[in-house]
Amino acid sequence: MTRLACDLTTLRRGACPSIAAPMQTGDGLLVRLRPVAAALAAKDLLALADLARENGNGLVEITARGNIQLRGLTATSVPHLAEGLAAAGIVPQTGVAIETPPLSGIDPSEIVDATPVAAALRQAIAGAALILAPKLAIVVDGGGVLSLADMIADVRLDAVATNDGVFWRLSLGGDRRTARAIALLCPQTVVAGAMTIMAALATAGPAARGRDLDAAALAAGFDTKPGMPVFLVPSHPVGVHRIGDHLLLGVAPAYGQVHADRLAALVRGLSACGVAEFRLAPHRTLLVRGLSENTLAAAQDIAEREGFWCTDNAPGRSISICAGAAGCASAGFDTHAAADAMVAHAAELLDGSVDVHISGCPKGCAHPARAAVTLCGTAAGIGLVLDGRAGDAPLATIPATELAPAIQRLGTLLRTRRAGDEKAKNLIDRTAPATFISAYQGQQ
Numbered sequence: 001m002t003r004l005a006c007d008l009t010t011l012r013r014g015a016c017p018s019i020a021a022p023m024q025t026g027d028g029l030l031v032r033l034r035p036v037a038a039a040l041a042a043k044d045l046l047a048l049a050d051l052a053r054e055n056g057n058g059l060v061e062i063t064a065r066g067n068i069q070l071r072g073l074t075a076t077s078v079p080h081l082a083e084g085l086a087a088a089g090i091v092p093q094t095g096v097a098i099e100t101p102p103l104s105g106i107d108p109s110e111i112v113d114a115t116p117v118a119a120a121l122r123q124a125i126a127g128a129a130l131i132l133a134p135k136l137a138i139v140v141d142g143g144g145v146l147s148l149a150d151m152i153a154d155v156r157l158d159a160v161a162t163n164d165g166v167f168w169r170l171s172l173g174g175d176r177r178t179a180r181a182i183a184l185l186c187p188q189t190v191v192a193g194a195m196t197i198m199a200a201l202a203t204a205g206p207a208a209r210g211r212d213l214d215a216a217a218l219a220a221g222f223d224t225k226p227g228m229p230v231f232l233v234p235s236h237p238v239g240v241h242r243i244g245d246h247l248l249l250g251v252a253p254a255y256g257q258v259h260a261d262r263l264a265a266l267v268r269g270l271s272a273c274g275v276a277e278f279r280l281a282p283h284r285t286l287l288v289r290g291l292s293e294n295t296l297a298a299a300q301d302i303a304e305r306e307g308f309w310c311t312d313n314a315p316g317r318s319i320s321i322c323a324g325a326a327g328c329a330s331a332g333f334d335t336h337a338a339a340d341a342m343v344a345h346a347a348e349l350l351d352g353s354v355d356v357h358i359s360g361c362p363k364g365c366a367h368p369a370r371a372a373v374t375l376c377g378t379a380a381g382i383g384l385v386l387d388g389r390a391g392d393a394p395l396a397t398i399p400a401t402e403l404a405p406a407i408q409r410l411g412t413l414l415r416t417r418r419a420g421d422e423k424a425k426n427l428i429d430r431t432a433p434a435t436f437i438s439a440y441q442g443q444q
């Protein structure tokens with residue numbers, strides 16, 4: 001079998017960490033992949049779990065865009081991972097990321113199956129050999145219950161049903177509501193129209209994104225003008241869905257991470273309940289198909305037992321955590337335990353209106369962007385950062401042994417100050433940092 005060349009000189013933050021170019025993180029190399037097949041069998045997920053254990057630190061993540069991430073790999077183990085994927089018949093997508101709704105082709109409520117358009121566009125881009133930004137994201141959305149209307153993309157194609165048939169609304173830089181309209185394309189011209197944008201991006205430079213293009217100038221080149229889009233908020237994929245004849249259950253690993261052993265236990269348990277198909281979906285979700293009304297409750301019990309959330313309002317959904325002490329030598333504390341303490345004692349922070357980040361060290365692997373509240377392991381203890389990144393100077397630092405009571409005090413502070421059903425964002429905005437610091441350090 002051909003051994004994959006892993007050019008570690010290409011590793012950098014900001015690029016997409018594929019198998020050919022994994023990304024260096026504090027817990028080793030990270031590989032992100034999306035299988036070409038929309039529907040995975042139990043054996044595929046079991047193979048992925050084995051490969052995560054054998055070649056990495058065993059942690060498997062599902063990202064917000066529905067990709068798989070394996071962590072803790074090494075320059076030596078990445079080629080073994082590639083070989084293992086090939087042996088298991090799992091083919092990762094390559095090239096530009098083109099997203100379609102997770103139930104494309106099987107959702108009777110969709111306007112049209114987006115898969116053929118996405119495949120044709122992928123082929124056209126590959127054939128044109130354009131150099132495009134590594135993080136470029138394209139959405140081809142045929143609608144349906146789990147549409148991608150709320151997913152941000154550089155370039156969007158949204159299906160539109162008209163009296164004259166299905167058309168595609170081409171737009172730039174945003175979700176379905178905010179992206180700037182370019183054209184309304186018929187099925188015969190949709191790929192050629194989208195390729196006009198790809199050519200403009202390539203001309204603008206190897207890092208150009210949708211937001212960098214002049215939408216008005218591009219729209220002037222098309223005859224057909226799109227109207228305002230219909231924006232229906234899609235269902236959250238986590239939870240139970242009854243779509244046509246299909247009963248689906250969306251499960252999400254707690255905090256987006258699960259150990260391979262528990263993933264394998266989930267897959268075996270759900271298979272025994274009749275699940276024959278697993279689909280990766282946005283919001284860190286695994287959609288499973290094949291349950292009956294008789295086996296649904298047992299499947300939910302198994303998912304919860306193995307550390308998966310089954311409802312879209314799980315309070316921990318707005319917490320990002322890294323591997324922590326369980327999987328990374330750089331970590332200063334147990335991030336999972338801290339997240340559980342946050343859920344148990346400071347739920348006021350977790351209504352989804354703000355991001356909370358719990359990072360084992362200042363590297364901040366799990367959430368490189370700013371978060372409203374960050375707890376970060378440092379040499380001096382656990383730092384508290386407000387509206388910043390894990391690497392920012394903490395406002396206050398406490399010993400790791402004091403963290404649980406500190407989280408309880410933060411929860412008490414927020415509960416005491418909260419007015420009615422006030423959102424966490426507003427509550428944080430109107431609370432002075434000094435008040436947070438006092439509570440965190442136990443000086444109230």
Ligand code: SF4
Pocket residue numbers: 025026027322323324328329330331332359360361362363364365366
């Ligand atoms: S402790 Fe967390 S943030 Fe630090 S290097 Fe490890 S995984 Fe990354």
